[in-house]
């Protein structure tokens with residue numbers, strides 16, 4: 183599966199980009215815009231209901247051609263087909279990554295190891311529909327015959343971030359008959375706060391865990407079950423209140439979930455790509471199954487765009503290659519996601535897992551240490567709040583931080599002039615990042631304010647904003663199930679394309695395992711269950727364990 187030929191950085195396409203960066207590094211985007219009136223029109227593409235303005239990047243037509251040549255030489259079109267065909271692109275775990283199958287509505291067979299999985303995907307969606315219908319029509323009620331009022335989804339990582347993002351993003355589509363809460367953390371405060379607000383007679387718990395082995399999820403689920411039993415529920419009524427989504431049914435049954443209440447997950451869906459499966463149940467319960475299917479069809483529209491559009495016009499490919507351009511040729515270490523929409527406030531957190539768990543890798547698919555950087559640090563926050571906080575560093579800090587601005591043309595909440603002002607803020611930020619303010623302009627501004635020449639000389643350098651800071655602007659008509667589905671799928675494919683170029687396995691996550699392994703030994707020492715002095719430790723860990731134990735007098 184790996185690229186197999188010359189090391190990435192020795193390829194002519196890579197070297198062509200290295201020398202091209204040297205040619206471009208003293209050119210300001212301001213000048214590019216001045217000299218090329220057609221720039222914004224040319225670097226504007228559409229797909230899956232989204233539009234991308236990528237004209238505010240440190241690039242020319244030549245740059246894009248070179249980036250696309252690299253994409254071709256690394257086999258992006260072939261690897262994309264391999265993903266859609268269900269090949270084992272997750273090499274270290276020996277399985278396909280077929281999240282696209284969860285939103286495929288073509289009716290065509292999709293094979294994994296010779297078995298057509300499409301019917302099972304469809305039958306799971308039908309089961310979800312039936313379940314949502316049963317709950318909303320009150321055929322499925324709490325143990326005292328009352329309708330459910332609250333859903334508590336217990337899961338972490340991919341079994342949490344995607345559904346939470348979409349629940350928030352599609353808040354205007356909530357039918358209002360159910361509240362939805364998410365518990366992820368093993369910080370007891372989270373579940374304590376939620377259980378204090380809900381009623382055991384009318385609360386439905388969804389235990390969401392692909393592996394059904396995740397400590398945080400299992401401990402929180404035990405707390406939920408104990409709370410249910412301590413507050414009027416009986417063992418034989420657990421089936422009315424606890425449902426699981428997992429690829430490990432035997433464990434879920436051992437936990438006490440009725441086999442009839444288990445929705446399947448599959449090995450060929452990675453956790454961070456699972457919101458499209460029954461892991462999306464909290465979303466489906468709150469927005470209804472028709473809207474959930476619309477979310478899937480939005481994602482599918484992006485899948486079709488990604489699969490069938492030439493690289494130059496392909497949103498995920500263009501965004502991936504531009505991200506890579508800064509990551510590998512301009513020394514950018516981080517990448518910021520700036521949704522100008524309150525409903526999309528959790529997008530940065532979801533993309534953090536999606537991208538950093540996928541491409542935070544140090545060896546190639548063949549296990550050879552990388553000689554170039556893989557995925558950057560992903561972070562971000564909702565506009566315009568960031569403008570009054572961290573944007574200062576974007577504008578005047580010493581680091582290069584490419585940004586994605588994401589904004590709907592229309593709001594769900596027409597409040598006074600808010601949306602037009604928000605839109606203006608978004609445009610002014612990307613414009614300011616691009617154009618900046620040079621020393622002459624800073625001086626002229628201060629002069630116009632009547633400042634003395636001496637004061638101007640002192641202050642002007644502080645007022646200089648270098649500009650030439652890259653950004654993309656992603657537009658959608660409105661945050662609907664379709665556009666939100668397309669947006670998330672866009673970033674999934676962007677991540678995948680970068681992983682192809684870096685030749686990493688974007689679908690495993692071995693790095694998170696070590697902390698889990700060590701956690702068990704440390705927990706035993708904290709509780710005093712074992713103080714095995716032969717197990718590896720260090721003086722810092724030992725001291726901190728002593729501090730904890732002495733505080734708790736154990």
Ligand code: F6P
Pocket residue numbers: 338339340341390391392393394395396399453454539691694
């Ligand atoms: O620890 C990381 C991780 O394995 C993620 O990849 C995954 O989304 C999360 O844990 C939760 O896993 P599970 O759904 O198996 O509980």
